Amino acid sequence: MSDDFYRIKRLPPYIIAEVNAMRAAARSGGEDIIDLGMGNPDLPPPPHVIEKLVEVAQKPSAHGYSQSKGIPGLRRAQANYYGRRFGVDVDPETEVVVTMGSKEGLASLATAITAPGDVILAPNPSYPIHTFGFIIAGATIRAVPTTPDEAYFASLQRAMEFTIPRPSVLVVNYPSNPTAETVDLAFYERLVAWAKENQVWIISDLAYSELYYDGKPTVSILQVPGAKDVAIEFTSLSKTYSMAGWRIGFAVGNNKLIAAMTRVKSYLDYGAFTPIQAAACAALNGPQDIVEANRQLYHKRRDVLVESFGRAGWDIPAPPASMFAWAPLPPALRHLGSLEFSKQLLTHAHVAVAPGVGYGENGEGYVRIAMVENEQRLRQAARNVKRYLSSMGVNTPSRNAG
Numbered sequence: 001m002s003d004d005f006y007r008i009k010r011l012p013p014y015i016i017a018e019v020n021a022m023r024a025a026a027r028s029g030g031e032d033i034i035d036l037g038m039g040n041p042d043l044p045p046p047p048h049v050i051e052k053l054v055e056v057a058q059k060p061s062a063h064g065y066s067q068s069k070g071i072p073g074l075r076r077a078q079a080n081y082y083g084r085r086f087g088v089d090v091d092p093e094t095e096v097v098v099t100m101g102s103k104e105g106l107a108s109l110a111t112a113i114t115a116p117g118d119v120i121l122a123p124n125p126s127y128p129i130h131t132f133g134f135i136i137a138g139a140t141i142r143a144v145p146t147t148p149d150e151a152y153f154a155s156l157q158r159a160m161e162f163t164i165p166r167p168s169v170l171v172v173n174y175p176s177n178p179t180a181e182t183v184d185l186a187f188y189e190r191l192v193a194w195a196k197e198n199q200v201w202i203i204s205d206l207a208y209s210e211l212y213y214d215g216k217p218t219v220s221i222l223q224v225p226g227a228k229d230v231a232i233e234f235t236s237l238s239k240t241y242s243m244a245g246w247r248i249g250f251a252v253g254n255n256k257l258i259a260a261m262t263r264v265k266s267y268l269d270y271g272a273f274t275p276i277q278a279a280a281c282a283a284l285n286g287p288q289d290i291v292e293a294n295r296q297l298y299h300k301r302r303d304v305l306v307e308s309f310g311r312a313g314w315d316i317p318a319p320p321a322s323m324f325a326w327a328p329l330p331p332a333l334r335h336l337g338s339l340e341f342s343k344q345l346l347t348h349a350h351v352a353v354a355p356g357v358g359y360g361e362n363g364e365g366y367v368r369i370a371m372v373e374n375e376q377r378l379r380q381a382a383r384n385v386k387r388y389l390s391s392m393g394v395n396t397p398s399r400n401a402g
Contacts, residue, residue, distance in 0.1 A: 007136050007138075010135050010136070011132065011135070011136070014128075014358070015339060015355060015357055015358040016037075016354050016355065016358035018339065018343070019037060019339075019342050019343065019346060019352060019353075019354065019355060020037065020038070022343060022346050022347070023035060023037065023346060023352045026346065026347075026350070031350060032350060033346065033350050033351070033352055034350060034351045034352065034373055034377050034378075034380060034381045034384070035352045035370075035372070035373065036351060036352055036353050036369045036370050036371070036372065036373060036378075036381065037352040037353055037354045037368075037370060038354070038370060038372070039177070039239070039244075039323055039324065039370045039372065040244055040370070040372055041238070041239060041242040041244050041323075041372060042372050042373065042374070043242045043294070043297070044242060045241050045242050045243050045246075045279075045283065045290075046241065046283065046286070046287070046289070046290045048282055048286050048287065049241065049243070049279045049280075049282050049283045049286070050279070051282075052275075052278055052279040052281075052282035053275050053276060053278070053279035054275075056274065056275035056278040056279070057275040062274045062275050062278075063274075064274075065270040065271075066270055066271035066272060066273065066274045066277060067270070067271045068262070068265045068266045068268075068269055068270055068271045069097045069098060069262045069265065069266075069271070070096070070097060070098025070250075070271060070272075070277060071098075071271075071274065071277045071278070071281075072092070073277075073278070073281050074098055074277045074278075074280055074281050074284075075092035075093070075096040075097070075098060076092045077280070077281045077284040077285050078090075078092070078096050078098070078235075078250045078252065078284065079091070079092040079095075079096055079252075080284070080285070081284050082220070082222065082252060085209075085220075086219070086220045086222065086223050087223065088220060088222045088223055090222075090252055091255075094255045094258060094259070095228065095252060095253060095254075095255055095258055096250060096251070096252050096258070097250070097251045097258050097261055097262050097265070098248065098249070098250055098271065098272065098277065098280075099234070099248075099249040099250060099251055099265075100247045100248070100249070100269065100271075100272055101236060101238065101247040101248065101249045102205060102207050102234040102235065102236045102238075102249035102250075102251075103129050103249075104247070104249070105234050105249050105250070105251050105261070106129050106130065106133045106203070106205065106234060107129060107133040107136070108261050108264050108265050108268065109133075109203065109232070109251065109257065109260075109261045109264075110133040110134045110136070110137040110139070111136075111137050111264050112257075112260040112261045112263065112264040113169070113201070113257065113260055113261075114134055114137040114138060114139045114169075115138065115139075116138030116139070117138065117139070117140065117165065118134075118138070118139045118140070118165070118168050118169070119139065119140050119141075119142055119159075119163050119165055119166070119167040119168065120134045120139045120140070120141055120142070120167060120168070120169045120170075120171065121141075121142055121143075121144050121156065121159055121167045121169065121170040121171065121200075122134070122141050122142075122143065122144070122170075122171040123143070123144055123145065123146045123171065123172070123173060123176070123360075124143035124144070124145070124146070124359075124360035124361065124362045124363075125146065125178055125179065125356060125359035125360040125362050125363030125366075126146070126171070126173060126176075126177075126178075126359055126360055127173060127177045127178070127205070127359065128358075128359070130171045130173060130205065131171075131360070134169070134171075142159050142163055142167060143360065143362070144156060144159065144170075145362075146173075146176050146179050146181055146362075147179075147181060148174070148181065148183045148187050153190070153194070156170070156194060160198050160200075166198075167200060168200060168201065169200065169201045169202075169203060170191075170195065170200050170201070170202050170203070171202075171203045171205070172191070172202060172203070172204050172205070172221070173204070173205040173207075174204075174206070174218070175208040175209075175211070175212065175218060175320070175321035175322040176322070177205075177207065177208065177322060177324060177368075178324055178326055178354070178356065178359045178363065178366075178368040179326045180319030180320060180321055180322045180324055180325065180326050181320075182212070182216070182218060182320050182321050183219070184219060185219045185223055185224065188219065188220075188221045188223070188224050188227070189224050191221070192221065192224045192226065192227045192230060192231065195230040195231070196226070196229065196230055200230070201230060201231070201232070201254075201257065202221065202227075202230055202231040202232075203231075203232055203233075203234070204220075204221045204222075204231060204232070204233040204234070205233075205234050206218070206220060206221075206233050206234065206235050207234065207235060207236045207238065207239065207249075208239060208321055208322040208323065209235055209240070210239070210240040210291050210294070210295060211239055211240075211294070211295060211298055211321055211322050211323055212295070212320070212321040213295070213298075213299045213302060213318075213319075213320055213321060214320060216320060216321075218321060220233060221233055222252065222253055227253070228253050228254050228255075229254065230254065231253050231254060232251055232252070232253035232254050232257040232258065232261075233251070233252050233253050234249060234250065234251050234252075235249060235250050235252070236248070236249040236250070237249065237280055237283055237284075239294070239323055240290075240291055240294065241283045241290055241291070241294075242290070242294065243280070243283065246272075246276050246279070246280070247272060247276075248272060248276060248277070248280045298323050298371055300375065301371040301373075301374075301375060301378060302318060302319060302325070302371060303318070304375045304378050304379065305325060305369065305371060305378050305382075306318045306325070308378060308379050308381075308382035309327075309381075309382050309385060311382065311386075312382045312383070312385045312386035312389065313330065313385075313386060313389045313394055314327070314330050314385060314389065315328075316328075316369070323370060323371050323372065324368050324369065324370055324371070325368070325369040325371065326356075326366055326368060327353075327366060327367050327368070327369050328365060328366055329341050329365055329366065329367065330389060330394055332392070332393070332394045333389075333392060333394065334365060337355075337357065337364060337365075338355035338356040338357045338358075338363065338364055338365060338366060338367050339355040339357055339358075341355070341367065342354070342355040342367055344388070345367075345385070345388065348388045348391065349381070349384040349385050349387065349388040350384055351381045351384055351385060353367040353368065353369050353370075354367060354368040354369075354370070355367055356368060
């Protein structure tokens with residue numbers, strides 16, 4: 001009996017888990033670790049959402065199996081969200097499915113539409129599920145850039161001309177995790193036209209749709225006329241409403257992809273706990289104050305992070321969206337590589353970040369910093385970083401950090 005399992009062989013060690021294990025060990029030893037590694041919101045959902053969860057959970061009838069594709073009210077709520085936010089008309093019966101977070105949804109879709117040997121175009125660096133969801137399903141990945149410029153489209157064209165078999169799916173993620181890059185509607189218009197010409201499905205991950213800054217709202221690929229002919233889009237309540245642990249997300253778009261995904265899910269799960277789905281309805285249909293409040297909160301944290309770390313001697317570009325900063329390693333320490341730098345930062349500065357190489361080989365030379373601690377803690381992190389940089393012989397500004 002062999003334990004050399006095919007799909008497990010295709011999965012490399014999860015690099016980010018090394019830093020996570022070190023962080024857990026340090027905390028268990030009593031060390032105060034400022035955790036900027038995982039994108040885990042530190043704020044609660046709105047009170048009315050929690051109240052709805054409790055209300056429905058008290059009903060005896062709410063504790064049976066739910067619906068795998070999501071209760072009708074929640075699918076309608078998501079369709080209404082697309083209508084008011086993006087001006088997109090969505091059929092809640094055939095163009096929406098509720099997922100257990102966008103991560104599960106992406107994996108279920110990959111299972112539904114991928115055959116062994118299929119070639120998938122995915123960004124590098126990227127959030128791991130964008131590649132490994134398809135790798136687990138038996139596909140081969142061809143990397144494309146994340147920066148949405150002419151080189152991006154040239155890369156797509158080369159992939160179509162020189163890859164056998166021809167790629168069948170393209171994954172896009174804007175605002176990007178981890179790079180925080182964004183796109184405009186003109187980019188999506190060009191992308192949809194390319195996909196139709198080349199007969200490629202587009203999977204868009206829009207998990208950070210509401211975390212945008214500097215007055216530049218994000219756009220949806222489904223705003224492009226005819227996009228639903230080739231595209232499906234994933235969103236999540238995790239960051240928008242601080243509901244990460246609730247595991248509620250959505251897939252919206254092409255009805256054939258929705259149908260395939262729904263069929264696979266019907267074999268795998270009975271849907272999220274009904275009271276959670278009811279509370280998700282309350283989030284989407286109720287007061288939206290938290291959306292703007294969270295946006296402003298992360299905006300302020302972004303500014304504090306960039307300013308205080310810059311004063312500490314580590315220049316970090318201000319992300320235009322998402323809850324992450326994609327930070328190049330300080331030039332004098334680039335030789336360490338992102339994994340070793342992350343380990344040293346944890347050990348000597350008590351600051352946890354995610355090594356960029358954990359998001360793909362093109363992430364080397366960067367770390368991802370999550371803005372999930374309050375402003376005071378971010379300034380403390382900057383002071384710790386300054387001491388670490390000084391100990392490594394890195395010249396820092398004479399002003400005090402933070």
